[in-house]
Amino acid sequence: MSDSTRSTTVGSPGPAAPATxxxxxxxxxxxxxxxxxQLAIGSVYAWSVFAKALQEPDAFGWSKAKAAVPFSVVLGMIFIGSFVGGRxxxxxxxxxxxxxxxxxYSVGVILASFATNKDMFWLLVLGYGVIGGFGLxxxxxVPIAMLQKWFPDKPGLITGLAVAGFGFGAVITAPxxxxxxxxxxxxxTRAFLWLGxxxxxxLLIGTTFFANPPVAAAAATDRSAAPATTNAPATTTADPVSGEPDFETNEALRTPQWYLLTLILTMSVTAGIxxxxxxxxxxxxxxxxxxxxxxxLVGILAxxxxxxxxxWGWLSDLVGKMPAFLGILGIQAVCLLLIPHASNTAMFAILAALIYTCYGGAFGTMPSTAGRFFGVRNVGAIYGLMLVGWSIGGVIGPLLIASLIGDTKAYTRGFTIIGIITIVAMVIPLITRKPHHDGARAAATTR
Incomplete structure (x- = not known):
């Protein structure tokens, strides 16, 4: 089947509905x-370049902890934006x-460019952090949920590609x-004007071409047009390609697996960030x-x-989702323990590259894991809620490492403590199994 044909029939064994x-x-x-x-919004990962500049005595002279706040606010707001966007x-x-x-997002970044002195910290947090983070x-x-519907035959690889641009964003933005x-x-902060x-x-160019495949669009229309019933029992649909049941959002939230997956994401984010x-x-x-x-180096690490x-999205399709997360957390833990002792420039770069690879790997693997566990029909809302783990880790990680390092530059203490926490977190993938849908509730079963 050609791609042009597949683009109008993917996700359905029968005739495709007309594109809306x-x-x-x-x-x-x-x-x-x-x-x-994703390249545009992934620029957020170049924040350390701006944080370092904001700490310079000739600029704003902020402490490490204060310079980390806008970045933490961005990641904290991502969950709210993804929850709204997913639904x-x-x-x-x-x-x-x-x-x-x-x-x-763009308006928030542009607004941050007007925070031109150290007394306008609030404007930088509001523009770059609150407004920019929500839009981000x-x-x-959106691309994560959309592309799983277009590529049900390559869920791990495609969701990896879908979020790869986000990881690559700092390659351009850092230099x-x-x-x-x-x-x-x-x-x-004046740099934010041109960047915004x-x-x-x-974003205007890229989003112009966004669309669901016709079958998914028709299904969404059918669901929105269906009359509301308060007493009817919940029904379960199956994905037409995999045959796996699709969980409703509230059903997924009643499973322990949703919380375990969110916790895995939280711990990976905390480690990498x-x-x-x-x-x-x-x-x-x-x-x-x-x-x-x-x-x-920050650009290269991106x-x-x-x-x-x-x-990791590709590997997770081969070795399984939980073994992939076990590797992601384990490699990050070892590298965090070693990196404060890497006084050699090459060794530092290698260890940092491994941490960045595994950090990105969690985001490449978790969307397809959510789709595999709960079905792809409602994956936008279900995975959107899981991104609370990104926000929690994104707030805790930068503030924790900044406070542990402090003005004395105690990198050994900071990275060692977070490395040990990450080792403990490796138990979570070992106890996480795919849920079983019985129409009313979900119970864990052996994968």
Whole structure:
């Protein structure tokens, strides 16, 4: 079957419903546009470049902990945005939700550029953190849910690709952001004006092509048109490709598996983000990188963040979801224990690359895991809620590592403590099994 044919029939063994947009969509074009969109919003992972600039005495002179706050707020707001976006895209379609979120995100970044002195901390938190984080979450969840419907035959690989662009975002933003900062080093936030405009253009272009496959769009229309019944029992539908039952969102939330998967994501995020939040500074302090070299390293590491999403998404289809998460957590734990002792520049880069690869790997693996556990029909809302783990880890990780390192630069203490916590977290994948749907509740069964 050709891709042009598949694009109008995927997900259904019978005749495809007519596309609501009146156009035929090629799923590979949609994939490319999804990656472009994720590149724009993935720029958030270059924050350590801005955090380092904000700490300079000639700029705002903030402490490590204060410079970490906007980044933590962004990640905290992602859950709220993804929850809203996940529910809306199942009802309204991906294009309008992603476009709305993209505009909100870009406006937030542009607003942050007006925080031009150290007394305007609140504006940076509001613009970059609250507004930008909410818009980012709305955009982020859409390609993940949309592409699982277009590519039911490659769930792990495609969701890895879907979020790879997010990991690659800092490849571009880190060096470009550093160059913009160097133009006005006393006001590093001015860089956000040009970055916000660039993000807006990329998001407007990419989201234009977003659409659900015709069968999924027709199913969403049927569900929204169905009359509400208060006493009717819940019904279970099966995915037409895998034959697995589709959980309703409230049914998924009644299973222990939803909470276990969310906890796995939380712990992986906490581990990886503890390095990402201070990557530029730790590269300078531990391994002796210059300011410019540290910014370049952050950009290079983003390649591993993005690549890890593809690699682990693909591996998880081969070895299984829980073995993949066991590897993701274990490798991060070992590298965190070793990295404060990596005074050699090459060794530091290798350990950091492994952490970034596994950090990204969790995001490449978890969407298809949610689809495998709970079905793909409602995966936007179900996985959108799971992203509370991203927000929790995103808030705890940067603040915890900043407080542990402190102004004394106690990197050994900080990374060792988080490494030990990550080792303990390895027990979670060992006890997590796929749920069984019986129409009223879900119980754990052996995978």
């Amino acid at each position: 947009s009146g156009r035929t969509h090629n799923r590979w074009v949609i994939l490319v546009c999804a990656i472009l969109v 809306l895209q199942d009802r309204r379609g991906p294009r309008v939700v992603a476009l709305t979120g993209g505009i909100i 979450g709305m955009v982020y969840i 470009v952001g550093q160059a913009l900062i160097d133009n006005t080093p006393s006001q590093p 405009i660039a993000y807006l253009i990329a 503890s390095l990402i939040a201070v990557a530029a500074g730790s590269a300078t302090d531990i391994a002796g990188y210059s300011k410019t070299a540290a910014a370049s 390649v591993f963040n993005g690549g890890g999403r593809i690699l």
